[in-house]
Amino acid sequence: MKVPEYWGIIGFPVEHSLTPELFRIVGDYMGIEGPETVFIEARNIEELTMKMGHLSGNFWLSVTSPLKHLLYKKFEIEDGNEIQAVNQITNIEGNFRGVNTDGLGFIEAIKYCGIEINESVLKMKGGGSTARSIAYQWTKNGGKIIVVKGRRDLGMGPWSGSIIKCNEFDVSINFDSMPGTNNNGDILSKEYTTISYNRDYYREDFAIIMLVAQHLEAWKTLFLTENIENIPSIDYILNKL
Known part of the structure; x- marks a missing residue:
């Protein structure tokens, strides 16, 4: 598994988001150290590009509105034309991937x-x-x-x-x-x-239960390439919040 340099959330608004805390809880449980947590508020792709310009390296990011609707065409996701949104993206060594776990x-x-x-x-x-x-x-x-x-x-x-x-x-x-x-x-x-x-x-x-569940689905379907069976349970994360 390639550990990212950054993980966090992008979209607007995101100041209330628990997603970076979920990254920390699951990461600690899985023994992952090192990623820097980012909150990136952006209303459009131009603003996102500008604010992400300082990020150098791999990332795992959750995507919320309005960006989830603007970025989906850049990724091949299950029934993407019907759902028209992506809520999880990664960049690993220049290989961009995305899924929708809602x-x-x-x-x-x-x-x-x-x-x-x-x-x-x-x-x-x-x-x-x-x-x-x-x-x-x-x-x-x-x-x-x-x-x-x-x-x-x-x-x-x-x-x-x-x-x-x-x-x-x-x-x-x-x-x-x-x-x-x-x-x-x-x-x-x-x-x-x-x-x-x-x-x-x-x-x-x-x-909150759904937020935790869809975050865990992102680990299962996108973030992890091994040890998927070892991720924590919904109960474990809820008790840590």
Whole structure:
């Protein structure tokens, strides 16, 4: 495994992000030493290029809005044309790679909360790339979705054949919540839960569980090339926050 010189997060806003702390916790657990933590706030690729100009070496970076929507075309990711976002990127010796772990992390977080996905119903308000990534993975795992009109449309995709109309659902997510907001959501509640958070979070918030899960998926699918089975559990990381 090639250890990067830098790890952290890019996007805007990122000052509230727990991702650099997650890098530290997992890195300590895996015995990784040396990477410098970076928070890079950028609203567009030009600003990102300018601010990353001083970084010399390999990096592992999590990507949030709006950059996740601007960078995805530079990477080959699973169903990238439908999801239209990348949330994890690496540069190792000039080899750039990217993945989207939003949907994968959602699935693992739901399983952590004790919910069986196959034939379960997810009620989704609004759209956006995270919603599309989740809809893709949810229906890929046998779930059904109810689509509720919001600020943004979910749109058509591989999930379209699994859209149903009914009043009963198992999980409901409001994708219209702005970044950096928090409703201290319980995924088992019949009220809408958000997947956004701020500094007033609780470890039990579903948004935090999902954040941890999608970060671990990045280690599994992108960052690590060996010892993948040795990464810490969701519980371990939550207890360290």
